[in-house]
Amino acid sequence: xxxxxxxxxxxxxxxxxxxxxxxxxxxxxxxxxxxxxxxxxxxxxxxxxxxxxxxxxxxxxxxxxxxxxxxxxxxxxxxxxxxxxxxxxxxxxxxxxxxxxxxxxxxxxxxxxxxxxxxxxxxxxxxxxxxxxxxxxxxxxxxxxxxxxxxxxxxxxxxxxxxxxxxxxxxxxxxxxxxxxxxxxxxxx
Numbered sequence: 001x002x003x004x005x006x007x008x009x010x011x012x013x014x015x016x017x018x019x020x021x022x023x024x025x026x027x028x029x030x031x032x033x034x035x036x037x038x039x040x041x042x043x044x045x046x047x048x049x050x051x052x053x054x055x056x057x058x059x060x061x062x063x064x065x066x067x068x069x070x071x072x073x074x075x076x077x078x079x080x081x082x083x084x085x086x087x088x089x090x091x092x093x094x095x096x097x098x099x100x101x102x103x104x105x106x107x108x109x110x111x112x113x114x115x116x117x118x119x120x121x122x123x124x125x126x127x128x129x130x131x132x133x134x135x136x137x138x139x140x141x142x143x144x145x146x147x148x149x150x151x152x153x154x155x156x157x158x159x160x161x162x163x164x165x166x167x168x169x170x171x172x173x174x175x176x177x178x179x180x181x182x183x184x185x186x187x188x189x
Contacts, residue, residue: 002026003040003185006034008049008060008079011126016045016077019178032061036069043073046080048165051130053082053092063087073184075113081161082129085152090135097146099125102170104144111141111153113180115158121172123150123164124179130146130163143161158184 003025005016013029020027030039032049046063052059060083067074067087076084082092103125107114123144131149134140138159142151151162160181166174 001043001182001185001189002003002037003043003045004041005029005045005047006032006061006080008032008047008062008063010048012165012167013047013049016047016151018062019167020045020182023138023175023178023182025182028183032063032189033070034062036065037061039070041067041072042189043075043155043181044070045187046074046076048078048080048126052066052094053079053086057083057086061113067159073181074160075181076159076161078126078163078165079129079169081152081163082131084161085131085133085135085149085160087140088135088137090131090138091133092129093132095128095130095147099130099144099146101125103146103164105142105150105164106144107142108143109139111139111151113151113153113177115180116189117173117176122170123166123172124168125164131161151164158188
């Protein structure tokens, strides 16, 4: 199975790749200007990144094409999550309270990503922008005291987004979140 990580300039993009590799998946990091034809994979991770999606989403390269044209499961992390929401008509804005460091999330609905996980756990945040309204056709899976849409899932496609960083060791159950995403990738093959 192959799952690529789209590099949006995130400080932990290499960690996303490493978690996938450590879980036994063939993976590589690709630039966010990679053409769709070069992404014949079983899953895609849209990394976090430096672009302020709530201010200038144009810096996210071809992420919109990937969301529109690639049928495999896609997981957006931080900026990838924010871009996914904005692309499908949701709302991404500068955060009322930017989050950096540890935050507790509340899982409101486990969906595919949080199967078998506790209802509350600690995650690691690093963001100035956030999803304030999930797009139509998506359900909210998790929230925190300062962020209304910590995680979301499309209703009719295998599209997922998380505001926090499951790839860093400070996030509890981060590896389990990736395992759950990979289970979806296997089912969709």
